Amino acid sequence: MQFDTRSLWIYLHFPQLQLDQLNIDKDKPLAIVDTKNNQICQLNAHAQQQGIKLGMGLASASLSCPNLLLHEYNYDIEVHAITHLANALYFVCSDIALAPPQGIALRAQNMLQLYGGLSQYWPLIKQCLAQQQVHYLASSAYSIQAAKVLALCKQSLISEKRERIFKALLKCDIAASDIDSKDKVKLLRIGVKTISDLHQLASAELANRVSRVSMSLIHELFGKQAAKVKFYHPLSTYSDYLELLYEVHLSARLLPVLNKCISKFSDFLLLRNAHALSINITFFQRDNEALRHTFNSIQGIYKTSQWLDIIELQLSNISFASPVYALRIECTHYETAQSSNVDLFNQKASHVAALTLLSRLQSKLGEQNIHQLRFKADFRPEQSTHKSKFTQGQRACNKSTNYNNSDGLAITSQHQVMPTSIFADRPGLLLETPEPLTVAVQVIKGPERIQTGWWDNKSVMRDYYIGQSEDGQQVWIFKTPNKQWYLHGYFV
Known part of the structure; x- marks a missing residue:
């Protein structure tokens, strides 16, 4: 999809996205190393205080800081993180374009009228990013390419004024643009180092020196050509992968990590006004096969605290053959949350409390050990009920759905057994x-x-x-x- 050059864009760059995803003590010097060239590509403030710099070799970094904690760079982790950030930003922006592994472009033009201008809209984006606890660089411009260059050059300019944006853009280095690396070398040979130098060259001269792709990017950079954009649409299923920095032996040590993972899942459900009945968590073990476990809930829930209660009860019964080094959380089925207007004196609160109790009992004792009484169409008191397993398909919150037992007798919900007048005189x-x-x-x-x-x-x-x-x-x-x-x- 193409947009004209009148649309304002905000580009968000996340320079240490993988580092932000690590659920560890950030008070220690920590760095991410790119194994392709054995150089430091991400580091925290404590590592900088120890003299570690971006691009430093692995050997030099280890000598400068013997207690430096290193983690291998993983492209897939940042792609998953970018997708999660897009889900969170979908609350405040309808048009989002992903630039993996570390960039997101927001089309702000159509949101300014809704929020009353950029000065009111930008704080909402900042608030959303603050909740995600990530480091970012942001700039705005009237093309994605210009906004990206400003962000990568740390201009941090959020403005609607074209003149101010253009002046800041001229000061940027062409190395921050998406121009082909071979074409950048050609431009450097003729003394073109900044966007200002690039702007002074005639289009005909540039066309003779760079490729067509680079020429299109230059035209987009100066607002002479519209960009082709593919917008992000939230996924219908949920999947998140988190690699731990430390191997975990005890299941109780996984709860703080799961808290962060389930919080992301809760945001996913909240965005879709949905509740989930089950989630699958895969525990990746060192030197052993991955252990996959399903956590079920009798009622549809979405809150982090509710899922953690269920997970904590079942996790105490799970034993690992070897330390866990990574987790994956998946949910393929969820249902839309049902809302209704109820009065103050209805019994909905007690009904929900009963379902919560059933969920906890199943988590602790196992689904096969939980039974309930079901009614049958039989006048004999001894034969009017029978014991059956409480399964996902027989939730107490189901509507008046009929099931059949092994004897072929109709089983209905408690409130539809027989006419009320017949069973009004039955004992409790x-x-x-x-x-x-x-x-x-x-x-x-x-x-x-x-x-x-x-x-x-x-x-x-x-x-x-x-x-x-x-x-x-x-x-x-x-x-x-x-x-x-x-x-x-x-x-x-």
Whole structure:
């Protein structure tokens, strides 16, 4: 997609993006080394205080700072980080172009009217970046190439004024541009070092010295040609990879790292107004195969604290054969969060609390050890319920969905078992096996005859009554055809 030269762009450059992703103690000298040339490509402030500089050889850096912590540069880590930053910036900018591994271009022109100008819009971007805890350089211009050159040259110019932008651009070095490296050498031979020197040359003379691609970039740099841009669209699935600087033996030591990873995942769900029921975490082990584990929740959740509660309970039951050096978090299915207007006295809060408890029980005891009572269309009290596993497909928050058990009998949700009038007089506590009635009871309601079950050799014929004992306890009792009395439940 092409844009005219009237659109204002903001270019963000992240010079130490991989370093910012490391979840370690930043109070120690730390550097990223590029193994292709064995040179330092990223370093923190403590490493600079020890005399370490960008481009320094690995041997020289080790001699200058013996306690320097080194980490190998990984292109994929920065690509994942750029994608995550784009997801976060999508809250405040609709048009985003990625320039991996360390750049993002924001089309700010269409957002200025919404936010009332650049002076009100830029603080929102700064606030978003501050939450991500990354170092960045930023500049604005009326082309992506010009904004990128200003940012790489550390001009840090955020302005809408064309004259001011152009003056700052002329002071920049051509080394910061995307002009082909061979063409840069040709320009340096004729004394062209800055954008100002490049601007003084005639277009015809430049065309004879540089390639067509470089000429297009020069025209874009000076706002004479529109750039072709491919905008970023948020992914429909989530995947994040984090490599640890230290190998971790104990599962409890992984929780601080997982906190940062789950926080990113929470932002991903929040952007889409979605809840997730499960996430997959892969633990990469040294000298052993990766261990993949699925963490489930009964209810759809998105908050970091809720996921960490579930992960912490299950993580205590996971043992690693060897130290963990990296993590990957994935989520392929999520659902849109449902909202509804409810009154103050409904039971939604207690319903959600019950689902939270079930999620924690499953995490601690295992899904196969959690059961629930399900209702069947049977008038016999002993046969009206059965025990079944509480699975993801039978969540308590499901709507009135019917399932079939192994006997082919209909199973429905608790609120749709039978008409309310039939089961209004059922006790809250039902005994598993009726017991002979041994106390004096005064009948206050009844009888209710239940005569059924002739088809499965479990026939019953009983007359049920509601009675009250001398201490005021209401009980559910029945009489058999032999005039024997039994206690079957208590009203609570």
